[in-house]
Amino acid sequence: GAGVSQSPSNKVTEKGKDVELRCDPISGHTALYWYRQRLGQGLEFLIYFQGNSAPDKSGLPSDRFSAERTGESVSTLTIQRTQQEDSAVYLCASSESSGDYEQYFGPGTRLTVT
């Protein structure tokens, strides 16, 4: 079946602009995660959605970052007033249920802030 998809695959934006990244999880997966991968660093957890429960936003680095998910479908990650330190690959993953260690990752969106 189809895996996790993300769009766009690449995004170049000017400092100060807002960007919106999209994630389509695997159908039937109730849990969805966003991670950030900076060059030479491990993946950083950003946010977690599980069904209709309140999301865990504890990993969001600042109030410029926000994310939404409608039910158990598409999620969008929005970064407002982008800064150069926001340049990274943003990865989305989904899993069948909460507490499921087996997360399936999308290919990521490579964000470059100039």
Add this chain to the structure above:
Amino acid sequence: QKEVEQDPGPLSVPEGAIVSLNCTYSNSAFQYFMWYRQYSRKGPELLMYTYSSGNKEDGRFTAQVDKSSKYISLFIRDSQPSDSATYLCAMSPSNDYKLSFGAGTTVTVRA
């Protein structure tokens, strides 16, 4: 100090060699240990997982966990050029979805 430490390499080995990768960690609450493989410009894919201490073997891959030393390893036997990728260790406490990742080790297997 990072919660999970992983030597970034790069590591270059000839085809057929054994690849040895490892991570150390500081959080004694970690119970689930995973290895992900990430090809260039792709998302990570789960390669192996181990719960608590011990060894696990899957084909050419062996994962080892030593909780007393807070040290995990991944061994790749009879390495192939197709094994060339970045290998990420990840771990979490039981029943917790937040994975803590190492920085990843880039491996090149030369034909």
